[in-house]
Amino acid sequence: MSNERIYIVEDERIIAIDLQRRLERLGYVVCGSAASGELALQGIREQRPHLVLMDIVLQGMIDGIDVAVRIREELDIPVIFLTAYTDKKTIERAKAANPLGYILKPFKERDLATTLEMALFKSVADSKIKEKEQLFSAILNSTTDAILVVGNDSEIIFLNPEAEQILEISDEAARAKKTAELFTLSNMDSGDPFQMPFLGSNMKVLKARNLRLSNWRQHSFIVEMTVNREISNKEGEKNTIISFKDISRLHEMTDTLKYQTSHDALTGLLNRNELALRINSTLAKLSQQPGSATAIFVDIDHFSVINDACGTQAGDQLLKETATRIRAKLRQGDYAARSGGDDFVFVRVGDGADSPMTEEIALAKELIEEIRAEPFHWNGKTFPISASVAIVVLEQSFKNEHDVMIAGTQTIAVAQETGGNKYSVYTREKSGGFESISISECISKIHEALTKGYFRLYYQPIKPLRPTNKNTKLEILIRMVEGNGNIIQPGEFIPIAERYNLMPSIDRWVIRNSFQAYKKLKAAGDPLADSIFCVNLSGASLADESIIGYILDAADEFEIPTSKFCIEVTETSAILNLTSASRFIYVLKERGFTFALDDFGSGFSSFNYLKNLPVDYLKIDGSFIRNMDRDAVDYTMVLAISSMCRVLGLSTIGEFAENETIIQKLREIGVDYAQGYGISKPIPLPV
Numbered sequence: 001m002s003n004e005r006i007y008i009v010e011d012e013r014i015i016a017i018d019l020q021r022r023l024e025r026l027g028y029v030v031c032g033s034a035a036s037g038e039l040a041l042q043g044i045r046e047q048r049p050h051l052v053l054m055d056i057v058l059q060g061m062i063d064g065i066d067v068a069v070r071i072r073e074e075l076d077i078p079v080i081f082l083t084a085y086t087d088k089k090t091i092e093r094a095k096a097a098n099p100l101g102y103i104l105k106p107f108k109e110r111d112l113a114t115t116l117e118m119a120l121f122k123s124v125a126d127s128k129i130k131e132k133e134q135l136f137s138a139i140l141n142s143t144t145d146a147i148l149v150v151g152n153d154s155e156i157i158f159l160n161p162e163a164e165q166i167l168e169i170s171d172e173a174a175r176a177k178k179t180a181e182l183f184t185l186s187n188m189d190s191g192d193p194f195q196m197p198f199l200g201s202n203m204k205v206l207k208a209r210n211l212r213l214s215n216w217r218q219h220s221f222i223v224e225m226t227v228n229r230e231i232s233n234k235e236g237e238k239n240t241i242i243s244f245k246d247i248s249r250l251h252e253m254t255d256t257l258k259y260q261t262s263h264d265a266l267t268g269l270l271n272r273n274e275l276a277l278r279i280n281s282t283l284a285k286l287s288q289q290p291g292s293a294t295a296i297f298v299d300i301d302h303f304s305v306i307n308d309a310c311g312t313q314a315g316d317q318l319l320k321e322t323a324t325r326i327r328a329k330l331r332q333g334d335y336a337a338r339s340g341g342d343d344f345v346f347v348r349v350g351d352g353a354d355s356p357m358t359e360e361i362a363l364a365k366e367l368i369e370e371i372r373a374e375p376f377h378w379n380g381k382t383f384p385i386s387a388s389v390a391i392v393v394l395e396q397s398f399k400n401e402h403d404v405m406i407a408g409t410q411t412i413a414v415a416q417e418t419g420g421n422k423y424s425v426y427t428r429e430k431s432g433g434f435e436s437i438s439i440s441e442c443i444s445k446i447h448e449a450l451t452k453g454y455f456r457l458y459y460q461p462i463k464p465l466r467p468t469n470k471n472t473k474l475e476i477l478i479r480m481v482e483g484n485g486n487i488i489q490p491g492e493f494i495p496i497a498e499r500y501n502l503m504p505s506i507d508r509w510v511i512r513n514s515f516q517a518y519k520k521l522k523a524a525g526d527p528l529a530d531s532i533f534c535v536n537l538s539g540a541s542l543a544d545e546s547i548i549g550y551i552l553d554a555a556d557e558f559e560i561p562t563s564k565f566c567i568e569v570t571e572t573s574a575i576l577n578l579t580s581a582s583r584f585i586y587v588l589k590e591r592g593f594t595f596a597l598d599d600f601g602s603g604f605s606s607f608n609y610l611k612n613l614p615v616d617y618l619k620i621d622g623s624f625i626r627n628m629d630r631d632a633v634d635y636t637m638v639l640a641i642s643s644m645c646r647v648l649g650l651s652t653i654g655e656f657a658e659n660e661t662i663i664q665k666l667r668e669i670g671v672d673y674a675q676g677y678g679i680s681k682p683i684p685l686p687v
Contacts, residue, residue, distance in 0.1 A: 006050040008033035009040040009067065010082070011058045014575055019053065019082075026113050036060030037067045044071050051120060056083040056090060065090075068097035078123040080115065082107075086273070087113055101257060111265055118260065146223075146244040154179045157239060162549035164432065166223075166244060167215045169272035180240075181216060188212045188222055188251075213244060221247045234498075266316055267323035269335035275345060278335050279394075279401040280401065282347060287396055292350040294360045294589055298326060298367065298410035303342035305374065306383060314378040315342075318385070325370055329363060345408065347394075357393065357425070364389040364423035372421060386421035388412050393426070442496045449480050450505055456481050457685040462653060462675045465667040472531040473566065473653075473673060476514050477682050478506070496652050503538035504547070510535060511551055514565075515558040517687040526686065534566045534596060538571025542581050552591060562592030566617065570598045574613055585614060596653065600641065610648060618645050620671070622656025629661045642669050 006028050010016035010325060013035065031047045034040040036059040044052060052071065060080040068079040080101035081094055094102065103112065146163035150156060159171040167174065167182050174182060185194035188210040206227040214220045223244040249559040262274040270278065276287050282293050300322060307315040319342060326336050326455055328345050336346030348360065350518035371387045390411035405600050407426045410674045415424040449455050455478055462473035480488035498504050514535050522529040540627050541547045567588065573598060574581040585595050596617035597610075638654065645652045654666040657676035 003027065004050040005031040005047070006027045006116075007031055007040075007044050007047055007052045008066060009035075009037075009052060010055045011035045012055075012578070013181040014578065022109050023053075023111065023116075026109070026116070030118070031629060037062035040067050041070060044075065044077065048075065049077060051116070051123065052077055052079045054079050054099075056081060056085055056094070065093050065097055068094075068099065070681055072097055078119065078126075080119050096112050102261065111260075112264060114260055118253065118257055122250065122257070124252065124446045125250060145246055148179075148242040148244075149653040150240045151244055152238060156182065163244070166213065166221060166246060168217050168219065169215075169505075183213050183215045185225070187212070200246050221246050222251045233386075235268075242520055264338040267320055267338045269323050269327070269344070270335060272337065272339050275337035275339055276334075276401040280348065282349065283394060283404075284402065286394060293394040294348045294357075295392045295394060295401070295404055295408060296346050296352075296360065296364060296367075297392065297412050298322070298344040298346075298350065299388045299390075299412045299416070300342040300371075301386045301388055301416065306378075309383070310378045310381070314376075317378065318342075318376050321376070322371065322387075325367065327507075328548050329367065336469070339405070345405075356479070357391070360391050360393075361423065361425070364391055368421060368423060388415035388420045389423040390415065391425045438477065442493060443500055443502070446493055446497055446506070448503050450509055454481050455479070455506075455509060455513075457510070457517060457687070459528070459533075459685050460675060460682045460684040461531075461680045462673050463663075463679045464673055465663070469672060470609065473534055474528065474531045475534040475568070475675065476510060476536070476685070478510055489564060496666055498538065498540070501540060503540045504544050505546070507537055507541040508550060511537075511632070512554050515554050515560045517685055518560055518564065519558045520687050528686075532564055532566050532594070534568050536568045539570070539577055542569060542573055542584055545580075548584060548587050551588065551593075555591070562588075563594070566594040566596050568596045568598045568619070571600050571621075578613075581613060590613065599655075608649075616651065617653055618650045619655055619675075622676070625662060625666070625676070626655045626656040626658055629659070629665055635665065638666070638671070642671050 006023055008016050008019055008030060010019060010033065016033050016035070017341050020033065023030050031049050032043045032156045034043050038060050040052075040054075040058070044561050052068070054064045054068050058064050058067070064081065064083070065229070068081070071077050072079065078100045079097055080103060081097075082103045082105065083090075084105040085091075086104060091102070100122055101115045103115055146161040147158075148156060148163050149158035155176050156174045159167065159169075159174050164170055164174075169182060187194055188191060189433055191212075194208065194211055206225075208225045212220050213223045221244075224247055226243045226245075228241040228243075229238055252328045262271060263269065264271045279295070285291065286293060300318065302317065303318070307317055319338070322342075322344065323336075324337065326344055330336055330346060331348070333349045334347060336344065339345050348363070356622075368387055368389055371385055374385070376383045376385045390408045392407045392411060394402060394404065398407070399628050411426040415422050445454075458477040458479055459474045460477060462475060464471060464473075478490055480490075480493055482488060493504075494503075497506055515535055518529060518533055537547075557564075569581060589595065594617070595611065595613075595615040595618055597615045598619045599621045600618050620638055624637045624641075625633045642652050651672040652670075653673040653675055654662075655670045655675050656673040657663050657666060657678045659678045662676075663674050663678050
């Protein structure tokens with residue numbers, strides 16, 4: 001690396017700043033950034049960077065793919081896409097820009113560094129090849145390495161030195177031989193023969209890419225071919241100039257990049273994205289032809305202990321050792337992945353002749369015993385290691401990899417709940433409720449709850465801690481009720497609703513029913529109506545431009561006093577939708593609503609953007625609160641956040657106040673409100 005200059009095109013300012021800091025830590029020079037396509041084109045033309053990191057969704061009239069295509073055509077500057085989009089349509093469009101890489105958000109800094117290094121290396125290699133093309137441009141108007149002149153009857157008339165090397169024959173020995181005697185061409189991907197109809201025809205120019213040239217000695221090269229028709233001085237004679245460019249090395253580098261995008265850099269196993277593709281492919285094959293496959297999930301018990309006690313280098317070493325053990329169990333046709341953190345998955349594929357369960361249980365026991373039998377050694381210390389294993393037989397009830405991963409996660413949890421170091425087999429009957437059904441069934445149940453009224457409102461009191469503060473508050477919560485009366489917790493259906501864009505509908509249901517409930521409680525003289533109702537709103541709703549109108553229309557319909565409602569948005573969703581969130585808050589504050597920033601401390605944890613988010617309350621994330629009576633660092637974090645909020649004029653709420661000791665410490669620090677089981681568990685709203 002030699003201070004290569006990189007230009008960032010990213011519409012989210014916070015993300016762009018974070019990316020710039022990462023690049024500078026890696027030794028690169030960020031020569032500029034832009035949030036819109038128009039500004040990006042202008043800045044890139046002026047700066048001429050070595051490489052452009054390009055988001056796809058941008059401000060303005062043109063998106064990142066169109067910008068990338070234009071700078072490729074106009075400036076020949078390489079581009080790497082940095083995006084969260086993985087749909088087929090976007091990827092097909094992105095190919096038009098011929099990017100050097102396609103990095104998925106969120107990404108690890110190590111993965112970013114590796115991809116950038118390989119991309120810049122590939123860019124340099126491309127530049128060198130282009131220099132050679134220019135050097136040989138004077139030879140028969142060719143811009144490639146190997147040049148052949150072929151006569152009317154496909155006989156060889158001339159080979160330059162590069163052609164002699166590829167074809168492994170001298171110019172003199174090749175004279176008068178036919179092209180078919182010296183080489184054949186085929187499509188690199190399909191292997192189909194590539195015919196040469198241009199010989200003896202009136203075709204002027206032909207270009208073809210990604211061809212495999214096999215010479216008469218059966219040595220092969222990946223080439224790009226350019227064919228030009230040339231009129232001879234002799235009347236009636238037309239020669240053909242064939243030029244080949246050997247791009248074998250570039251394809252090796254491309255294969256390396258492909259490997260890096262599909263494999264975990266630490267362990268060498270498949271990564272999460274590639275695992276999803278492989279599982280979906282396996283499920284598709286099982287639906288079309290007989291066979292069997294079993295997904296085996298492996299989770300290292302108490303992995304965080306190693307990281308906490310010895311550092312992340314030790315944790316990485318343990319992950320490598322575990323990956324080695326798993327790799328040793330793979331047979332031909334099997335595949336394995338590190339799906340995240342200390343989680344591994346490997347899929348054993350069979351022919352369907354016998355039930356795999358006996359064999360897979362034996363395999364799970366063997367793996368558990370091997371991991372337990374060999375302690376982990378680091379810097380002279382020894383740590384006992386164990387693992388939990390889940391066995392999930394892939395069957396037609398699994399619609400996609402999401403269903404398989406959820407089944408594996410649930411089954412691993414069963415093994416770990418009883419101490420780990422054991423295996424558990426997934427069965428649908430094991431879980432009596434919502435967790436045991438497929439993704440598609442979950443989505444159907446959520447739709448049914450919305451349309452048939454199976455959601456219920458709960459509330460949790462928020463207690464004021466200052467004697468002078470008489471304003472009581474309560475947070476509105478949601479539960480789902482099944483036909484048998486079973487209560488489904490939000491942790492079971494909210495993640496699915498978020499993944500499949502159902503949260504805006506759920507948010508609207510909560511808003512409307514909260515307004516209606518307040519009106520009923522007020523009319524009945526219920527003391528709860530004296531409290532401020534806090535209603536949560538998801539990041540997806542923040543980005544929905546129509547939500548403001550919906551809230552105001554519902555407030556008018558139920559004639560509710562807007563000052564009695566506080567809207568809570570999480571720190572992460574607010575910063576990721578900063579423009580939408582700012583407008584949302586400003587408009588509704590003018591109508592009397594108040595706002596709280598939830599889970600502060602779990603995400604970006606910066607007070608800078610609070611200037612653009614004029615909230616009234618800040619809820620300190622419960623991960624700091626729950627241990628502040630035992631952990632000095634957590635206590636100090638809560639104290640620092642509370643002190644800063646007083647300067648900013650914000651009221652504070654401490655979440656997860658689980659006992660009276662924590663509540664008292666929050667009161668001593670000066671936190672304004674407390675919420676948690678130490679005050680009250682969630683209670684059904686009496687309407």
